[in-house]
Amino acid sequence: MQLPKLIQAAPFRLALAFATALTGSTIAIFGYIYWQTAEMETNRMHRYLELEAEEAIQATEPRLLEQVETRMANDLHQNTYGALFDPQGVRVAGNLAEIPSDLPVDGVAHQILATPLNSGTPRIEAAIIVARRRADGSVLVLGHDLDEVVALQSVVLKALERGMLPTVILALLLGAFVGTKALKRVKTLHRTIGRIMHGNLLERLAVTGVGDDLDSLAVEINLMLDEIVTLMEEIRSVGDNIAHDLRTPLSVLYARLERGLTESRPDALHETIGQSLADLDRALTTITSLLRIAEIENSRRLRCIAQTELTELAAEIHELYEPLAEAKSIDFQVVQSTRATVEADRDMLIEALSNLVDNAIKFTPPGGSVRIEIAEDAGVPVIRVTDTGSGIPAAERDKVTQRYYRSDRSRHIRGSGLGLSLVAAIAKLHGFRLQIAEIEQGASLGLLCTPRVSLVEH
Numbered sequence: 001m002q003l004p005k006l007i008q009a010a011p012f013r014l015a016l017a018f019a020t021a022l023t024g025s026t027i028a029i030f031g032y033i034y035w036q037t038a039e040m041e042t043n044r045m046h047r048y049l050e051l052e053a054e055e056a057i058q059a060t061e062p063r064l065l066e067q068v069e070t071r072m073a074n075d076l077h078q079n080t081y082g083a084l085f086d087p088q089g090v091r092v093a094g095n096l097a098e099i100p101s102d103l104p105v106d107g108v109a110h111q112i113l114a115t116p117l118n119s120g121t122p123r124i125e126a127a128i129i130v131a132r133r134r135a136d137g138s139v140l141v142l143g144h145d146l147d148e149v150v151a152l153q154s155v156v157l158k159a160l161e162r163g164m165l166p167t168v169i170l171a172l173l174l175g176a177f178v179g180t181k182a183l184k185r186v187k188t189l190h191r192t193i194g195r196i197m198h199g200n201l202l203e204r205l206a207v208t209g210v211g212d213d214l215d216s217l218a219v220e221i222n223l224m225l226d227e228i229v230t231l232m233e234e235i236r237s238v239g240d241n242i243a244h245d246l247r248t249p250l251s252v253l254y255a256r257l258e259r260g261l262t263e264s265r266p267d268a269l270h271e272t273i274g275q276s277l278a279d280l281d282r283a284l285t286t287i288t289s290l291l292r293i294a295e296i297e298n299s300r301r302l303r304c305i306a307q308t309e310l311t312e313l314a315a316e317i318h319e320l321y322e323p324l325a326e327a328k329s330i331d332f333q334v335v336q337s338t339r340a341t342v343e344a345d346r347d348m349l350i351e352a353l354s355n356l357v358d359n360a361i362k363f364t365p366p367g368g369s370v371r372i373e374i375a376e377d378a379g380v381p382v383i384r385v386t387d388t389g390s391g392i393p394a395a396e397r398d399k400v401t402q403r404y405y406r407s408d409r410s411r412h413i414r415g416s417g418l419g420l421s422l423v424a425a426i427a428k429l430h431g432f433r434l435q436i437a438e439i440e441q442g443a444s445l446g447l448l449c450t451p452r453v454s455l456v457e458h
Helices: 003-008 010-056 061-074 147-197 214-262 265-298 310-327 346-363 419-430
Strands: 082-083 089-092 110-114 125-133 137-145 307-308 331-336 341-345 370-378 380-387 433-437 444-448
Touching: 003 346, 010 125, 010 137, 010 444, 061 082, 061 089, 137 147, 147 214, 214 265, 307 310, 307 346, 310 331, 310 346, 310 370, 310 380, 341 346, 346 370, 346 380, 346 419, 346 444, 380 433, 419 444
Parallel strands: 331 370
Antiparallel strands: 082 089, 082 137, 110 125, 125 137, 307 341, 370 380, 380 444, 433 444
């Protein structure tokens, strides 16, 4: 990859930012060490001079003069100060020309400017000096210049200068390595996505198994692609199923109308028109159901969200279908063990429950029973429709929500095979779950009304 493209890449810029932050933190750490080293050495000198002065003023004047002279004699590098001044401030002994005017005589070490007496011209230099007054009024002054502190700071600074360059280079190389490695993975993802965009929907993004953000993104995109492929297969199958299901009735309708042209009896013509209208009604019902399922599946969110009382919903459905149940001598009732309210689109729930009740009555023989039950399952409201009909075999429970699927037991009963597909689409849009329970006789289908925060449209 060319250098400009590498620099413009987001993973490389991120790694470069990390390297810069690492370099900055290293400089801050070295700077802190530099400052703390000087601070610690200065504090040590303060404490040493204060203790030395406190001990020295306890000695007699001859002994003190001897100590001052010995101190000067041992100072080969001439970096210490020691002097004794009489009560009038006249130097008695030592290498200080005078008591510094800004030096408090308080026994505490201070960092000030001093004038030492050397073999050459007196000079003014920074030093740490402490002054204490003796009982006779004389003043003892002890001090040390800052050459050792400056030398120590110089050593630390040189170490900082020598160590910083390798640290910066190492950080930049590490950032470039990490950025290039991440960029290779991103480039691989781009190539794969390009092939997918060109029509190869069976291609999937590589998952390294590291478990990082790129792996998580690849897994999510792969799941999305699986869903897209599934939806496209469903679209293809819907088209095939529509063509297959409408071809036969339309052919029959065509043949019936063609024969109707030759009918001379009005009653025979009337019968032909009636049968043709019935066939057209079934075809229109199938198309309307497919369009309704597509409309629900393409919805991104529900528009008419409200608190829906399941008891009222069940009572309304019971009132609507009770005449149909009576016509087949079916015992139709509502059984309620709890009151439950859910957030849902009321009209859609009525549509889903109507399909469940219509199927239950349709597949229940005369003398059977159909119940609408309102209960709780692990604290979640559920509205369930149970019948004593032919039931749903265990092997077919995963297939009954597919469009146009009809089991062998129900092929003799008129229908489009789209009712449960519509119910499943409404349940999915709400975040509910279509539950098919296992019972000894008949079928029991319910909507497990799992709450979902994202139902509410903002």
